[in-house]
Amino acid sequence: MWSWASGKGSSEVARKRSLDGGPGVAPLILDHAAHLFYSKGYEQASIRDLAESAGISPSTVYHHFENKQEIAYQVIIRFMRDFNEVTIPVMRNPEHTALSRITEAVRLHIEISDKRRPELLRLRGFRSILSEAQGQEVTSLELAYHDAMKGLIIEGCESGEFFTPNATLATMAVLDMLNGVRSWFSQDGVLSLSEVVHIYTVMVHKLLAS
Amino acid sequence: MWSWASGKGSSEVARKRSLDGGPGVAPLILDHAAHLFYSKGYEQASIRDLAESAGISPSTVYHHFENKQEIAYQVIIRFMRDFNEVTIPVMRNPEHTALSRITEAVRLHIEISDKRRPELLRLRGFRSILSEAQGQEVTSLELAYHDAMKGLIIEGCESGEFFTPNATLATMAVLDMLNGVRSWFSQDGVLSLSEVVHIYTVMVHKLLAS
Numbered sequence: 001m002w003s004w005a006s007g008k009g010s011s012e013v014a015r016k017r018s019l020d021g022g023p024g025v026a027p028l029i030l031d032h033a034a035h036l037f038y039s040k041g042y043e044q045a046s047i048r049d050l051a052e053s054a055g056i057s058p059s060t061v062y063h064h065f066e067n068k069q070e071i072a073y074q075v076i077i078r079f080m081r082d083f084n085e086v087t088i089p090v091m092r093n094p095e096h097t098a099l100s101r102i103t104e105a106v107r108l109h110i111e112i113s114d115k116r117r118p119e120l121l122r123l124r125g126f127r128s129i130l131s132e133a134q135g136q137e138v139t140s141l142e143l144a145y146h147d148a149m150k151g152l153i154i155e156g157c158e159s160g161e162f163f164t165p166n167a168t169l170a171t172m173a174v175l176d177m178l179n180g181v182r183s184w185f186s187q188d189g190v191l192s193l194s195e196v197v198h199i200y201t202v203m204v205h206k207l208l209a210s
Numbered sequence: 211m212w213s214w215a216s217g218k219g220s221s222e223v224a225r226k227r228s229l230d231g232g233p234g235v236a237p238l239i240l241d242h243a244a245h246l247f248y249s250k251g252y253e254q255a256s257i258r259d260l261a262e263s264a265g266i267s268p269s270t271v272y273h274h275f276e277n278k279q280e281i282a283y284q285v286i287i288r289f290m291r292d293f294n295e296v297t298i299p300v301m302r303n304p305e306h307t308a309l310s311r312i313t314e315a316v317r318l319h320i321e322i323s324d325k326r327r328p329e330l331l332r333l334r335g336f337r338s339i340l341s342e343a344q345g346q347e348v349t350s351l352e353l354a355y356h357d358a359m360k361g362l363i364i365e366g367c368e369s370g371e372f373f374t375p376n377a378t379l380a381t382m383a384v385l386d387m388l389n390g391v392r393s394w395f396s397q398d399g400v401l402s403l404s405e406v407v408h409i410y411t412v413m414v415h416k417l418l419a420s
Contacts (some may be wrong), residue, residue, distance in 0.1 A: 166401075166409045172394060173387045173413050180386030191376075199376045203383050207417045 026064045029054055030078060033071045038118035042072060042126065072126050073134045079119040080141040083112055084148075091148040098156030102208070105149065106201045109178045110185075114193055117182060146171060156208060163210040174204055236274045239264055240288055243281045248328035252282060252336065282336050283344045289329040290351040293322055294358075301358040308366030312418070315359070316411045319388045320395075324403055327392060356381060366418060373420040384414055 032054040036045045047068060051058040065071045090104050113120055130138065150171040156162030164170035178200065185196060242264040246255045257278060261268040275281045300314050323330055340348065360381040366372030374380035388410065395406060 165412050169401075169406070169409045170413065172390055173410070176386045176390030177383045180382055184382060191379075196379065199379045200383070202375050203380065203417055206419060207413055209416060209419075 025056065025060065027078075029056070029061055029064055030071065030075050034075045034079075034116075034118040037072065037075070037126075042068075042129070069129055069131075073130055075119055076126055076130075077134075077137060077141070079116055080138065080145075082116075084141055084145050086112065088144065088148040091152045098152055098159055098161045099205070101152055102156065102204060103201055105152070106178065106204050107197050110181050110197050110200060111193065113179070113182045114185060114187075120182065146175065149175060153208065157210075160210055162208040164208060170208060173207065177203070177207075235266065235270065237288075239266070239271055239274055240281065240285050244285045244289075244326075244328040247282065247285070252278075252339070279339055279341075283340055285329055286336055286340075286348060287344075287351070289326055290348065290355075292326075294351055294355050296322065298354065298358040301362045308362055308369055308371045309415070311362055312366065312414060313411055315362070316388065316414050317407050320391050320407050320410060321403065323389070323392045324395060324397075330392065356385065359385060363418065367420075370420055372418040374418060380418065383417065387413065387417075 029050065033045075033050055036050055036053055040049065045068070047058050047061050050068075050071070051061050054061075061071075065074065087105055087108050090108060091101055093101060096104075127135065127138070150167055153162060153164060153167045153170050153174075157164060157167065181196060181200065185191075185193070187193070191199075239260065243255075243260055246260055246263055250259065255278070257268050257271050260278075260281070261271050264271075271281075275284065297315055297318050300318060301311055303311060306314075337345065337348070360377055363372060363374060363377045363380050363384075367374060367377065391406060391410065395401075395403070397403070401409075
């Protein structure tokens with residue numbers, strides 16, 4: 001999972017813990033940063049706003065993160081790692097049929113994207129503030145997810161459950177459809193999330209039907 | 211079509227023409243602005259860069275447009291009006307079957323989005339620089355296109371050509387799929403544009419199949 005302290009010696013970690021009040025402070029900062037960037041905008045949100053929101057001092061924020069850009073990157077990367085950690089094993093599980101795996105993948109994609117919307121919705125805008133190395137890490141996580149979905153579609157074609165004229169483009173189409181949901185879905189809308197999941201499941205099944 | 215001079219008296223238009231060297235200067239400025247914003251980024255591109263690119267003086271640019279923000283808005287709105295003007299009559303044409311209309315709509319959507327990519331690719335980023343009134347105009351053009359697609363899907367369901375559990379969500383899914391193409395399609399890639407059009411046509415037909 002997320003490992004902000006990885007690579008640090010245990011004595012250094014112990015020293016930090018005594019300074020910052022426990023190992024949960026960095027994730028707490030990221031949670032508040034995600035909500036603040038979402039509600040106020042990345043450019044507009046200051047480290048001071050963030051500290052106030054999290055109920056800590058600005059110096060505690062700087063104790064954990066170099067600057068605001070680093071915080072934004074960690075918000076993105078933590079979400080993407082969590083997302084892949086949950087979804088990829090489901091898509092790759094050889095004990096289930098391709099149809100049941102894609103059914104579960106559609107549900108997870110839509111549900112996680114809704115539940116963790118503040119971490120995700122501004123991601124496209126955030127891309128421009130990432131360094132080259134950070135951008136490459138984001139791309140590699142996107143590719144890992146894409147490859148798992150493509151692998152699942154190919155397996156479904158091989159087993160006769162699916163048909164598509166092109167597995168790569170079918171992957172793009174499915175992911176674009178699913179990613180689109182968060183741009184318009186609202187808990188206050190006409191449809192519940194589970195209704196949306198059901199309708200998208202039917203559509204993805206039809207798109208891939210043999 | 212695009213009508214930057216609409217609402218102005220004919221004598222004023224005549225005066226402008228004598229100043230700016232012809233009625234084609236404003237569209238020319240928008241063409242160069244689209245390419246400049248695309249290659250250099252909106253923030254980085256200056257009116258001076260734009261004038262140089264178009265081979266005119268900065269004062270000629272200001273003669274036609276108030277500022278850079280107004281130019282960006284006109285780039286967006288001109289594209290959207292042209293796009294709707296071509297696609298909506300095709301989708302609403304009662305002389306053709308729903309299947310043949312959606313086939314043509316898929317082709318037009320992908321081809322126009324590729325051909326006029328500089329005007330379109332940064333559109334999402336541009337949204338944040340628009341005034342409220344400008345944003346509403348963009349939204350109304352998006353809605354007109356969405357409504358034409360949804361109307362076509364409903365007609366196809368009524369005629370028995372299509373089936374979908376929810377016409378609104380099917381519209382979102384189809385538009386998200388089609389909009390996604392421009393984010394990855396390259397003329398230098400493995401597939402030609404006509405191959406991509408063919409594969410997406412098959413996928414949209416399957417998604418909507420009765």
